Amino acid sequence: MSSTVQFRPRPSDERGNANQGWLKSFHTLSFANYYDPEHSEFGSLCVINEDRVAPHTGFGTHAHCEFEIFSYVVAGELEHNDSMGNKEVLKRGDVQMTSAGTGVRHSEYAHGEKEVHFLQIWAKPSQPSLPPTYYTRHFTDEEKKDAFVPIVAPASSPKVSTVREAPGPAPVHAPLSLHATLLSPGRTLDHALQTNGQRKAYVHVVQTSGYNTGKATGASVKVSAQSGESVTLREGDGLYVVATPGSVLSVGNLGDVVAEVLLFEMD
Template sequence: MIRKIDHKNMGRGQHGWLDSHFHFSFAEYYNTKNINFGVLRVLNDDIVQPNRGFDLHPHQNMEIISYVVDGELTHQDSMGNKHTLKRGEVQYMSAGTGVYHSEYNLGDENLRFLQIWIFPDKEGYTPNYGDFRFEWEARKNKWMEIASNEDDDAPITIHQDVHVYALELEAGKDIDFTVANGRQAYLIQIEGNSLINDQSLETRDALESVEEDLHIKAESTSHFLIIEMAKE
């Protein structure tokens, strides 16, 4: 079973310096029928203006992944980390028993990034931070695994039975993604236009798949992220 999510019907948060599309209930957008998709709790597509950002704030018992689409994301936290990431690079924070962090755009251009929150498999982990500067070519016309649990060998390890992949697919090319029995996946069309199982997707659209394989054809060069997990 698949279901397309049109970005024009997503929740919105518009605050001048910040323009957000909310895939699930978050902040001022609340929909009792759209809280989560399995262990995926938050997916925000954020555009942050230069020299603005999210001030220091706390998190607890959540696995948080940030995927930079454009611009520069500067992270600082109470564990002493301070790093700046650019297009295609990824940071991970396990909030565990509690951590404070800030996220800023200190660059000259708008920052666009995907903010992803995943429920951990249990509470009380020791807080942890990491980032990975993936080569862009590693996702060209093939699935590049970004994160998974400790049973896999993805560059980023998270505390949940989840696999996160990125892909840039050139116009006219196609590729498959398997969603096995007992599994489900959430796909984000980050950039471009595609045809997926006869569904047309454009930039910022999403697709839910439950136990149904995906056949993806890029109508223009397309950039995707997939979060695959156990069926809800």
């Protein structure tokens, strides 16, 4: 069977944007006061917020249910507290997963004297009324260098640990996986999509060079497929992908700085 791939870019400056002073946030998908029917959800993925929170501020205690919520810390420190008794400070390389299930209350604050930059990501669970659970994982810059490292994977996967803290990807109760890389200039990585079901993917270039509401700048990557399609992305840009199972995506760094790239895959 021949490989077919459809690309739809999501330019950084077309994302939803909220600047509340203490919080600077981009919304890839509809969230809070931002709604766009063309960007409401994608497979089980329903929120990708790129947040920057000022020191000594944050999201006060609030409730969630029936969402899988995870945070990917880019810079600074994020202090987490929740009604399950979890309290910790997350740093660069940390991934925190809260499976809200039947209900959980939590808060997230910038810890210390620096702004915290992180991605807040939500997915819809495969089944309702799960018991609330919490997981953390840590991944070094060195292990993500020029490799797509699995940092989130379905809890049903045989190699995924459901222990609170463990090596390997954080478990998510959804048909979704997330890989991360720090891609060096001149390097290209291939990722083969799974072979079951129609595959969806989303590629996001993290906005590491600073908050920018204009046209995307900074690191530059090219995403291409075997069938010939290609798209160039810069920091904050994203790309929706719908593909034949088994299709291969290639991500190459066109620029002269390291690119931090996230690659989601889902049914």
